[in-house]
Amino acid sequence: MFNTRPAVIATIAAFSVAAVPSPIAAQATGDLAVVQKSLQSLVTMTADFSQADRNGKVLTGVLTLKKPGKIRFQYEKGVPILIVAEGGALTFIDYSVKQVQRWPIKNSPLVVFLDPSRDITRYAKLVPGYDPRIVSVEVNDPKHPEAGRITLVFARDAAAPGGLMLQGWVALDSQNNRTTIRLSKQKFGGPVSDNTFRWNDPRRTR
Numbered sequence: 001m002f003n004t005r006p007a008v009i010a011t012i013a014a015f016s017v018a019a020v021p022s023p024i025a026a027q028a029t030g031d032l033a034v035v036q037k038s039l040q041s042l043v044t045m046t047a048d049f050s051q052a053d054r055n056g057k058v059l060t061g062v063l064t065l066k067k068p069g070k071i072r073f074q075y076e077k078g079v080p081i082l083i084v085a086e087g088g089a090l091t092f093i094d095y096s097v098k099q100v101q102r103w104p105i106k107n108s109p110l111v112v113f114l115d116p117s118r119d120i121t122r123y124a125k126l127v128p129g130y131d132p133r134i135v136s137v138e139v140n141d142p143k144h145p146e147a148g149r150i151t152l153v154f155a156r157d158a159a160a161p162g163g164l165m166l167q168g169w170v171a172l173d174s175q176n177n178r179t180t181i182r183l184s185k186q187k188f189g190g191p192v193s194d195n196t197f198r199w200n201d202p203r204r205t206r
Contacts, residue, residue: 035137035154036120038162043067044192047183049168054178063183066192069105086197098202127151135164161188 045065052058061075071090073083080095085105092101120139127136135154150169157165168182 031126031135032120032124032137034162034164035124035135035152038154038160038164038166039120041161042166042188043161044190045166045186045188046190046192047186049073049184050182052180052182064192064196066194066197070192070194070197072197082199084197084199091199093199093202095202100201100203132156134167160186 042065044067045063047063048060049063050058050060059075059079061073061079064072064074069085069088071083071085075081082093082095084091084093088105089102090105092103093099120137124137124139127138129136133156135156137152137154139150139152150171152169153167154164155167156163160166165186166183168180170181171179
């Protein structure tokens with residue numbers, strides 16, 4: 001059985017980062033506006049992802065997103081885990097133990113992807129960096145500090161929505177479980193069926 005639970009929970013629950021963000025300055029506000037535009041321009045996306053935990057264990061899969069409010073993390077064959085957001089809830093399904101857990105999307109840091117109306121400039125800070133081609137943003141909700149923080153990493157790319165290509169994110173939960181998500185083969189704007197976000201409930205017996 002794969003011990004994926006700590007890394008997966010770190011991805012969807014409490015987030016924090018090792019880097020200390022700088023105060024938002026005039027130029028930082030400009031970059032945050034670019035990030036805001038990029039996230040609002042993102043309607044559908046598919047991408048391959050790799051998920052690495054603090055022990056170096058790597059899992060891969062396919063990420064599918066459709067706004068508003070839908071996302072699916074389909075893990076590689078043999079990993080009995082599925083994460084789906086739909087209907088206002090983020091659902092974690094572990095088929096190996098027939099367990100289902102749900103969280104309101106609004107309480108998950110992944111809301112920054114799923115809610116196009118969310119003004120991230122109210123709770124986001126740029127993370128200082130040395131490469132001007134990279135934009136890193138730390139996001140947290142001061143009203144819900146228990147939700148932690150998530151650091152989004154973008155690369156400037158004129159071909160991407162809003163001029164920024166989402167590269168992935170980094171998480172560190174309250175149990176010190178660090179998780180890094182890296183994206184590749186990103187595709188935007190293609191048709192995505194709502195059926196993509198349906199899932200089988202392992203608790204149901206025939």
